[in-house]
Structures are given as C-alpha cells and as structure tokens.
C-alpha cells in the first residue's frame with residue numbers, strides 16, 4: 138500500500154502477527170527479572186493481587202486507548218495525538234513518549250546486555266565453573282568495558298531488526314522467537330514445581346499476607362510494575378496499533394495482550410519462586426536476584442547448566458522482542474520528521490540510545506560513587522522510569538482518551554460504540570486511572 142506522499146505504508150501481515158509482536162513487547166525483562174525481584178521485595182501474593190487489579194482497571198483500559206489512538210490516526214505518537222485533537226496541545230503527550238523511549242531503551246539495553254553475557258557464559262560452561270556467583274557478577278560488572286560491549290551487541294541486534302521494517306523485521310522475528318520463549322518458560326516452571334519444597338514458593342506467590350494491604354509502598358510498587366510490565370504510557374501500543382488494518386477489533390486484541398503478559402509473569406514466577414524457596418534462599422534480593430541468586434541455584438540443581446542456558450536464553454529473547462517496540466516509537470516519529478530511510482533513522486537513534494544507557498552500566502565501575510538516596514545510576518533510571526515517567530505518560534493517555542478526545546470519538550475509534558463495556562472503559566480512564574495514579578504520585582513524595 139502506498140500513502141499520499143508515495144512512501145511505502147507499513148502494516149502487519151496479520152492480526153496474529155500484531156498480537157505476537159504486542160505480547161512480545163509487553164513480555165520482557167519486566168516479567169522475569171523485574172517482576173521476580175519486585176514481588177520478592179513486596180511480599181509476593183499481596184503484591185500480586187494488587188498488581189492484577191491495577192492491570193485490569195488501569196492497564197487494560199490504557200492499552201485499549203493507546204491502540205485506538207494509533208490505529209485511528211495511522212501515524213506516530215506525536216502526530217496521532219495531534220490528529221485526534223489538533224486544537225489542543227495533547228501532542229506533548231506523544232513528545233513525552235518519544236523522549237521517554239530513549240531513556241527506557243538506554244537503561245533496558247544494559248540489563249539486556251547482562252543477560253546476553255550470562256547466556257553466553259552458560260553456553261560455554263563458564264557460569265557453571267564459577268562457584269561463587271556474587272563474585273562472578275561483581276567481577277563482570279566492575280569492569281567498565283565488557284558490560285558496555287554486550288549492551289552494544291543487544292542494541293545492534295535491535296537496530297538490525299527494526300531497520301528491517303514492520304513485517305519483515307519486527308513481525309518475522311516475533312513469530313520465530315515468541316513460541317520458543319513460551320515453551321522455555323513452561324519447561325522451567327514445570328521443572329521448578331517438581332522440586333522438594335516447591336510448595337513454599339507457591340505459598341509465597343499465592344497466599345496473601347493481609348497486613349501488606351495497608352502499606353502504600355506495596356501499591357506504588359504494584360502500579361509501577363503494572364506499567365513497566367505492560368509497557369504502557371510510552372505510546373508503544375499506539376505505534377504498533379498504527380500498523381493495524383482497520384478491520385481488526387481492538388478491545389479483544391488488548392485483552393489478549395494483557396492476559397498474555399500477566400500469564401507470562403505468573404509462569405515466570407512459578408519458575409523462579411519455588412526454586413528460590415526450596416533452596417532456602419531469600420527472594421527479597423533486589424535487582425540482583427536474576428543475576429546472582431538464580432545462577433547460584435542453577436549450580437545446586439541437577440542439569441543446572443542446561444537450566445541456566447534456557448533461563449538466560451529466555452531473558453535475551455524476551456528482552457529483544459521488547460527492545461524492538463521501544464525503538465520503534467522514536468523511529469516512526471523521526472522517519473516522518475526527517476524523511477530519511479528507516480535504516481538510517483534506526484541506526485542513528487540506536488547510537489544515541491546506546492550512549493544514553495552507557496552511564497547506567499558505568500554506574501557499577503567508573504561512576505560507582507554517583508548515587509542518590511542509596512541508588513546507583515541504573516537503579517535511578519529504573520526508579521524514575523517506572524515510578525515517574527510511565528505513570529506520567531499513562532495519566533496523560535488516560536486523560537486524553539477519557540476527557541480530551543470527546544466521548545463519541547473515543548467510543549467510535551475503540552469500536553466499543555454504545556456497549557456497556559465502553560462506558561466502563563471510559564469510567565476507568567476518566568476516574569480510576571487518573572485518581573489512582575495521582576494518589577501514587579502523592580504517596581510517593583512522602584517516602
């Protein structure tokens with residue numbers, strides 16, 4: 138298909154391809170690395186319940202809103218908001234997303250690089266030769282060059298795929314990787330559940346400690362995780378939705394994406410917590426859980442080397458399919474703005490993003506004295522992104538679709554039309570999401 142200016146207009150080859158790419162974007166390091174450490178620090182089951190409620194009443198409505206805005210305009214983040222409401226400055230919400238994606242991907246690519254390092258070390262047997270994994274991790278991270286090298290490789294792979302375009306790049310790779318990733322996580326969970334004290338891990342994940350419900354910090358962690366894990370507020374689904382043909386239903390697609398993402402987080406939890414508990418380890422380790430505690434575990438288990446290969450392979454693949462989506466947001470915008478080719482834009486942005494991420498990596502070596510409130514640079518990125526940037530993007534999207542767009546247009550573009558579910562959707566966007574997010578912001582400033 139050609140657009141008015143003669144450029145090749147891109148579209149997903151099928152609804153199935155769009156769904157795989159969107160689930161690929163949602164399911165990433167957030168579901169495995171971040172979910173396990175945040176759930177571990179915030180009491181497991183109680184956190185999981187609040188997280189799922191946030192997903193249902195805030196996450197799902199915002200995913201529907203993002204896809205609707207994108208598909209309606211068939212354009213990038215900035216232009217899509219402008220198209221929907223040219224008389225008001227909502228395009229700023231699109232601008233925030235474009236800029237936000239630079240920082241998110243910069244930080245994300247660092248952790249993705251660690252995952253690749255561990256995957257390769259597991260393959261070559263280095264990981265299983267090391268007896269003390271906290272030394273393995275600190276030796277790796279304390280040298281400035283090597284982590285940046287792995288980060289660069291992950292960025293290069295992302296640029297290569299995004300440069301290939303929607304169908305031939307992003308959709309094709311997701312079609313190949315996603316089934317493999319699902320298979321791996323199911324195998325790991327099945328294995329973990331056969332361990333002796335697996336029940337302790339299940340209890341941690343599914344038996345709530347009711348006192349946790351009175352702690353605001355748990356709510357803040359849950360909403361931050363819901364935003365990060367779905368990848369909402371940064372126009373990802375808006376941008377992917379712009380390549381969706383008009384004939385596909387949006388609410389159904391959004392429900393599939395949200396269900397797929399949450400299911401993957403829970404199955405990843407089923408792989409991780411039974412193992413952690415059955416070896417008597419502490420789940421509240423913080424960001425190092427996946428890189429210190431789990432490798433230590435793999436050493437203790439029969440066939441641990443294979444488990445490590447599978448686990449870190451899963452992390453690398455899941456990270457990649459998310460990285461495509463984060464790069465695509467600014468790429469779509471700058472292709473339109475500069476008129477340059479997709480490959481040129483992807484390469485240039487990839488380079489800038491790599492440079493933005495590098496300080497987070499160096500925060501463990503040359504910049505290790507640069508901390509704020511006990512957080513190093515990478516932890517500051519993580520904190521600012523999940524607790525400030527994403528909620529800010531999310532609240533703008535919710536306010537726009539709920540109030541800015543006008544009721545008739547929002548209901549029409551999302552295809553809810555006059556259904557009761559459509560009114561429920563608008564209610565979540567108008568009241569539940571903004572109030573809850575605003576409360577979390579205020580509560581956050583008191584901690």
Ligand code: TRP
Pocket residue numbers: 162163164165166167168241364365366367368369371373459460462463527
């Ligand atoms: N959701 C992905 C994960 O769980 C990461 C991700 C993709 C993301 N797109 C995003 C995070 C946009 C924040 C914003 O790993």
